[in-house]
Amino acid sequence: MTDARKILIVDDDPQICEIVQVYCEREGFLSSYSHNGTEAMKLLASFEPDLIVLDVLLTNENGIDWCVNARSFTNAPIVFLSSREEDEVKISALSYGGDDYVTKPFSPGVLMAKIKAHLRRVSTGRREQLLELPGLTLDFYAQSVNMGSEAIFLSKKEFSLLSYMAQNVNRAVRVDALFQLIWGMDSLEDTRTVAVHISNLRKKIEADPASPERIITIRGVGYMLVARSALQART
Known part of the structure; x- marks a missing residue:
């Protein structure tokens, strides 16, 4: 398990965190989650994730703002997971550091496929770089x-x-x-x-x-x- 890829889940809905964590573990990933941006930023430093699943709307915080701050510390792919379907929100999320956008309700299987695709891309990119x-x-x-x-x-x-x-x-x-x-x-x-x-x-x-x-x-x-x-x- 020491070579397992690490997924950080940042969502203020405990049920969403648990669902994504279960599916991550089924795929052999290590995962950790947080329900607020401050704690998530601490986890970013200690957990050092290979990919981040991030909600656009966190309690008392905008997930896009959190993404902008996180980009000072990590190049890990960030997959937004949100109930917001407006084009302007999606454009902002992808323009300010996000790599993908999945709307709720979501298919856990589709989310896992996207996560694996981004991890493959990063792995290939790292070898080339x-x-x-x-x-x-x-x-x-x-x-x-x-x-x-x-x-x-x-x-x-x-x-x-x-x-x-x-x-x-x-x-x-x-x-x-x-x-x-x-x-x-x-x-x-x-x-x-x-x-x-x-x-x-x-x-x-x-x-x-x-x-x-x-x-x-x-x-x-x-x-x-x-x-x-x-x-x-x-x-």
Whole structure:
């Protein structure tokens, strides 16, 4: 059961939660549920679901607003489950972070089919979004980095810089190209910001940040992420 996919159910109707949980367990999923948004947000952090079933109307809270907040912490598919059938509600739910919308009353079998379809899509996407370099693995879906078995925590900007260089491994990348890609043409920052983030990145992935071997400076050009077997031997 340790490899079972995890489903978080967020609905203020206890009976709905129990029904969905029973069907999830029949499919071999682990599940947990909450009847309010505050508790559900805590579960999001502790349970780390692979998919979320979410009601549009929670007690004292809008499920769409909860979805927007949740998107700061998870990329898991969110399937809305609601009695609201208005097109504008469906459009809002899907525009603000939802992946699917099922109206009540619903067929548990159809809901399970949708859940499995989304989990298959995510699983396929995750395999395609892994980039492995000597001693370094980038997961573009989860926006995470591992050095061997150790997880390295990067800011969004640091991950964006590293992932772009990883896709151009062993090639020099210009500072202005990095700046425009990450900060944009209209940014109020200047290109020196890149150097600051590169320095912070080196502190996290270099054995000796003062003498970097992974991210090297190419004078007059920019930076290069180096991937060679010698690095793998030392990690």
